[in-house]
Amino acid sequence: MPVLLTLTSTAPDASALGFLLHKHPGRAQVFDLSVGRAHVFYPEASAERCTVALLLEVDPVEVVRGRRFSDHGTLAHYVNDRPYAAGSLLAVALGKVFGTAMRGTCVGHEDLADAALPLTVHVPVLPCRGGPGQVERLFGPVGWSVEAAPIPLDDAFPQWGDSRYVDVTLTGVVRLADALSHLYVLLPVLDGSKHYWVGPDEIDKLLRRGGTWLAEHPERAWITRRYLAHKREFVTDALTRLAALDDEAPEASDVAADPVECEATGNDDIGAEAIKTVPLVRRRKDAVLQALRDTGAHRVVDLGCGSGSLLHELLRDNTFTEVVGTDVSAGALALAERRLRLDTMSDRNRARLTLLQTSATYRDARLAAYDAIVLMEVIEHVDAERLPALVRAVFVHARPGCVVVTTTNVEYNVRYEGLGHSDLRHPDHRFEWSRAQFQSWAQSVAAEHGYTVEFRPVGDSDPEVGPPTQLGLFVRDQLVRGGVA
Structure with a gap:
């Protein structure tokens, strides 16, 4: 057939x-x-x-x-x-x-x-x-x-x-x-x-179609090697870019092909060189956690939690008494369950955690009245014309005490090999903003909805192009640092 x-x-x-x-x-x-x-x-x-x-x-x-x-x-x-x-x-x-x-x-x-x-x-x-x-x-x-x-x-x-x-x-x-x-x-x-023929453009195809689910997949190295026909240079590039979306730098063994596959394809020259990456993801999470602690937040929503990277850190800190992770993807939430080991999690931590399937751009009454909502590397994955819907859902309907937003700084892209000022850092990004663009958007949102906003750099700040990631900390006007008024 x-x-x-x-x-x-x-x-x-x-x-x-x-x-x-x-x-x-x-x-x-x-x-x-x-x-x-x-x-x-x-x-x-x-x-x-x-x-x-x-x-x-x-x-x-x-x-x-x-x-x-x-x-x-x-x-x-x-x-x-x-x-x-x-x-x-x-x-x-x-x-x-x-x-x-x-x-x-x-x-x-x-x-x-x-x-x-x-x-x-x-x-x-x-x-x-x-x-x-x-x-x-x-x-x-x-x-x-x-x-x-x-x-x-x-x-x-x-x-x-x-x-x-x-x-x-x-x-x-x-x-x-x-x-x-x-x-x-x-x-x-x-x-x-x-x-x-598998050429360099296949890397972008893989990242565009795989998106964040591939970055969080336990077999991402094997998938990447097979998809890119075991071509070491392409595999190294793809795994490095996927690692930027997750918490872990790719291991040397991730780049090396399986012996059986090498024998079958003839690509037995694939090396096992370690890939060195700047731990920007670690710094980003630390910056978000610090912002939450600065506001005295205890009940936190991670909106667009993906595989639960930030949720894991929130649960490790007993300051956060209630932790909610949401994502539009059922697959991402399933990965979060595996990553957080819900089946073996202590009863105390399990009682603190809730996972919900919902969209960041739609009103959800379950997310109302929390101390904080985090949008960590989320807004750039939303079509620009739908950002107002996200703003309404978060700042009008949910209306938490504070909102933490991180996003890429497009100016820093020139410091990445192969990326120019106008190139996007990841194929799934709908846009990437300069510092001035992000600050203009954030100040407008804050003024319209009764928040003040503070900007913080994430990662080493370059004197010419700024930091690789930018963070905006929105605090509701009625909120007093250290706790809700």
Whole structure:
């Protein structure tokens, strides 16, 4: 059978899936690709259940003509599984057909695009040398329940054993854009064979599609190596940039390829050099914690908590009597649970912690009247036109005693090799502000909503371009330093 993937929503008014995907359920569509055609159609579309199918019709002649197959050996160009098995060809089709949905863009239905939906993904034939367990290791940490059944080599001869292919079903409550990004990155990683040349632009693709979920994934090193075809320079660059989004510098072993993979690909020259990174993430957390202590905050919300990096630090300090972590991504909250070890956490700490799935741009009564809300490296991931909604949600509806905001300083980018003043530090950033831009925005927000704001540098401050990160501490006018009036 041709390459096939189906995605099913059982959310209320499930047929709204068509709006999110920008593909009308009432008609089939065909898209030309470099190696064939992609067909999009809906086997079912009702208010209770809606399924979209992506069928990839691969032209084997085009695969041979373009030499679009990475396995070694002349025969592999002519005899291969590309027309039947999910891999990089399917990932490219996902990017072309559902690219707008993968970016989370849906004008007029923004609330739906931000919402986590009950989704089921079915991939009937997925190459995976690691077997069902490997599928679980990749998709489980980002919020999916995995059913993966090995496909026999031949039903008539069970004694021959199983093939390297699995029939995979993923179920979860996941934002659609995240679900598509997971598939785009992880399907070719499991396959381990790309049909196109891996160049430097693949690093940006990986970071743009992987975003923060990859930075927090326990298998991020293995995923990065496989996605970038074990090219040491690319892997080093990608892991260093991912480390800037998390707490840990990549280990030497992260860059080195697995021996089995080196043997299979011929890339056995990958070194094990340590990657040295400035611990800016550590300084950022310390700056946020100090700002919270300066205001006397005890009940704190980490809005956009990701995998729980700051939550871990807040729970270590008994000054903070109630800690709330929120994120729009169910996968991120699942990672936070693992990172914080909720299953073995003491009863005392467990009673202090609450995890909530919610969006930073929508009013949520559960977040009202806390001492502090933290937006640590969050605002730059929000589309500029949606920042006013975030401001209303935080400064009007939640209205905490103080708000701590950190964001990148775009002026400092010239100090990073390969980045110019106008380049963004991360592909998922919607914007990056200079010190003057951040201060202008913060002062306007503070004046309009009854706060005062203080600015603090984070990281070593360069005399010409300032610090790498900037922090704004907003204190409500009725708040007295050291406690709420």
